[in-house]
Amino acid sequence: MNFNSLFQFLTELNQNNSKEWMDGNRKWYKEVRDDYIAWLDELDLALGAVDNEYYSTPGKIGINRINNNLMFHPNKPIYKDHFGAGLDKAPNTADFYIEIGLGQSMLAGGFWRPDPKTLRSIRESIDYDGEEFKKILNKKSFKHTFGELVVDGTLKNAPKGFSKDHPHVELLRHKTFAVMHPLAHKEILKDDFKEKILSVYMEMLPFRRYLNKAVTV
Known part of the structure; x- marks a missing residue:
């Protein structure tokens, strides 16, 4: 390319x-x-x-x-x-997104502003086993690669049906469940760019699998 x-x-x-x-x-x-x-x-x-x-x-x-x-x-x-593209696009699951452009370039994945049913399923999964989700998010290599969840608007209070004292209330308040890894222009032009993508993909995989299980099980 x-x-x-x-x-x-x-x-x-x-x-x-x-x-x-x-x-x-x-x-x-x-x-x-x-x-x-x-x-x-x-x-x-x-x-x-x-x-x-x-x-x-x-x-x-x-x-x-x-x-x-x-x-x-x-x-x-x-x-x-x-130019943007989504790969690993099984129906009704979180794909792996690639964006290469002038303003920003990135590798991302998860659910961006999911519909109410999907969002409810994710929140119910966090309610059931949020500690497992936190382990994924807090893994050292994961945080180094992605930082925190993308913040795209959060509720001021706990969502309907969940206690304000819920141990995972900060996660439950999110409306988007996605992560992003920025790409520098020089990284894209390197010979090992494909290897870089594969590395980020594998680091993101447990996160995406958790979300996909939440919305399909």
Whole structure:
């Protein structure tokens, strides 16, 4: 994958964020997109080799649209400043997200603003065996890789049906259950970038498996 070409494309798109520019550079966009999809296909195979429960996700399935959703975010530019994709995308589970872009690049996973039923299932699992979840979150290597849970709005009080004195009330108050590992531009351009991704994937795996068990059992 020629990530230098990807960054160059995104830089020029960001400077000329319009349908007219995209229409005039559609061939370039398709070349970069196809290159990214081929790289995702290679990564899909590599992840399947290290995780025997991995759900194969071809690049064409995993890749996200480059268009912003202007219906819900009318003030955003027409096109994103990154290429994103979700792998290990079994239905109704937390996938493994890859974002490579100008403003930020990251590896992430979990549930971002899940629907009420999914959120309730996660909270019930924490209520049942929150200590197990805390062991995952507090593992030294996990904290070094991801820090804390992504904070995307939390309840001021305990959620309905849970005591304000619950031993895991701080976790229960979260609305998003996800973690993120930032990627530096120079890391992406290194020859061992794929190995870096595999390492982060494996570190995140117990976290994602806990959440997936919570919403499927």
